[in-house]
Amino acid sequence: MSIQIYVDGKYYPKEEAKISVFDHGFLYGDGVFEGIRAYNGRVFKLKEHIDRLYNGARGIMINVPLTKEEMTEVVLETLRRNQLQDAYIRLVISRGAGDLGLDPKKCSKPTVVCIADKIVLYPEELYEKGMEIITAATRRNRPEGVNPQMKSLNYLNNIMAKLEANLAGAPEALLLNNEDYVAECTGDNIFIVKNGVLITPPPYVGILVGITRNAIIEAAERLGIKVEEKVFTRYEVFTADECFLSGTAAEAVPVVKVDGRPIADGKPGPITKQIIKEFKELIKTEGTEIYK
Template sequence: MKTWIDGRIVDAADATVNVADHGLLYGDGIFEGLRVIAGRVFRIERHLARLQVGAKAIGLELPRSPDALREIVEETARAHGEREAYVRLVVTRGVGPLGVDPTTCERPGLFCIVGAIRLFSDEQRRRGLDLITSSHRRPNADALDMRVKSLNYLGSALAKLEARQRGADDALLLNARGHVAEASVANVFTLHGDVLSTPPATDGCLEGINRAAVMQIARSIGLEVRERSLGRLDFFGADEAFLTGSGAGVIAMRSLDGRTLGAGEQGPVTARLTALHRRLAETEGSEILPASKGQS
């Protein structure tokens, strides 16, 4: 694992963050999670555009230009040296005195981590995921807009913990109105016939980069794609259901709260979308880590 911090790339074990950083103390900051797939950083421009919007939303000035941030991501990925990796680009409010006041921080903090990530095993990907409905709720957008990828992921962590303690792989989170928002750290989709549905951002989900890619792919193969409010019943009645995310990729759901979804395994449309998503990521954008001899 490699980390860019303070203008240099070091092993993660040698990277240090000041304990007075408000990102650590108060979750005051934003981040982007990106994937390196087949030596390419998937849709880096869209990630950086979302980072800029998030920074503006919380009144944080990015310490580098988008071009400089892109260079940091790509340089760190090259230093890591693996054609399959996960990237975490983090911008904090910066170091300041104790107290939540953001104006006491002189300048933002910035670091980039590149390493391996394995949210789910090969067996889980083959069989699909078992989910529960979490008792934790997504806040309304007027309280905390989930379209901003802030450093406060406590709700997601508690939902994941609840799922693991109940013997499940992950959890669905509902909003205050009882509509499905998303999984702990992934967007969700249901398929009914040739209609693919996913919750709108107004229901408390992140407007995921991979979510948008899957919607694009689905339309290209003739599916009707709708952003609409979903309840648990929509999952129980679905032919197929799956998650998407930078860490998760595309992965099927096989059950919810102990009830089988669809055929209880990865369905043919999910399998096709998974393959097409992978193909898109393998060919889109510039290759920053060429394959070695003998690789394809």
């Protein structure tokens, strides 16, 4: 059976789900989105994702045609119609159909899409043995331009860096900001461990403040691990005791080599393993129930 996709109040089989070619999300990347995970019949951190989606829409002056409660029900109903317990959900709000000019005033009504399906971002062996990443020459968007804290449909900055990773044969690429500080990867936040302290870049360096990132910070604090948000350079990554990435699709995955340099002994570290174990336990029980 084809998956059912929500488009502007109705559900369509995958093959019939369509938006206008004049939609400014398609023409200009004018919109926002969220990637959300469901585990064991529960949607993880659904409220936080919905809040971030609406904040992003407010930031680009899109008036979402649904309340947060209605949007929450859209997510849950999409999962129910597809009989999913474990899934990746994509919520999209675009400016809607307009003309071939870029003026947002020409778009009369936003488009809302919800897709629920499966996703596998990295091979399982990378979660066990760790991954090797490179640093992209592409720099992170400046907050004064397209602020990375808005999860916009314009992901070309991330895609340019991902292309560099592909060309280098690496699964991910590290992005620096214009001041040479580490920001994040193309689709994941980054953490390093030094002398038992978990360190991650602060929002102002140009990152998307990840829902999984925040869940990991909370998990670390529960485990008694000290957490610091502070700027650092590639040198601190090269000389770190441990390194790992986090994201909704990726969850938490160890990094064992950056730009050809092994992180410590080149194996996932003990704090990384501890945090990943705690996160896996968390997603088993926390979340909004799909089937009540």
